[in-house]
Amino acid sequence: NLKISDIDFERMVIHIRQSKYKKDRIVPLSAIMVIGLKKYLRAENPHVWLFNGKEADGRYSVKGLSWVMRESLKKTTISKNVNLHSLRHTYATHLLEQGLNIVTLQELLGHADITTTMIYLHTAQCQHITPHSPLDTLYGKAIQKQA
Incomplete structure (x- = not known):
């Protein structure tokens, strides 16, 4: 349901x-996405919706997007069960x-509740940072100012 007006290239x-x-x-x-979107807009010249589809009002349907994703996945080596929500x-x-x-x-x-977001902590492979005292970093900054 993205409209062209929903994309703010300036901000x-x-x-x-x-x-x-x-x-x-x-x-x-993304700056990389800006390049692709501007090229797409010049080539396709959509009027209201960013991506034109076959719906009566001119937008893409969820069914159409799902088809695009399935067809795109066929061209990859991804074997996991993937859908639009993925x-x-x-x-x-x-x-x-x-x-x-x-x-x-x-x-x-x-998310209204942080616990919903915390589910992602179980799947993310985040780097572990060695715990340290905040006093050490504050002290280091104070020494740098004195130098």
Whole structure:
């Protein structure tokens, strides 16, 4: 249900309206995605919806998107059972693995309860950081200022 107007190239964000849990959210837009989207917009010239489909109002149906995903998966070596919702889980898992804090992830996913977001901690393969005293890092900064 993405409209062209939902893509903000200036602010580098995508406004997702009324998705899961009927919530709106703002997600970051990748610089790599900007290149592909601008090329797509020039080539396809959509009018309202970002991706034109066969629905009466011109948008893609969930059934159509599922078909695109199934056909794309056939061209890969992925053997796991994957569906459109897997993209949401993958997005969350990768962000956690890259160091995004759980509270920010909760906000991006639109979860009301942090325990829902914490489920991703079981699947993410996060690096373990050696515990240290915050005093050590504060002391190091104080010494640097004195030098």
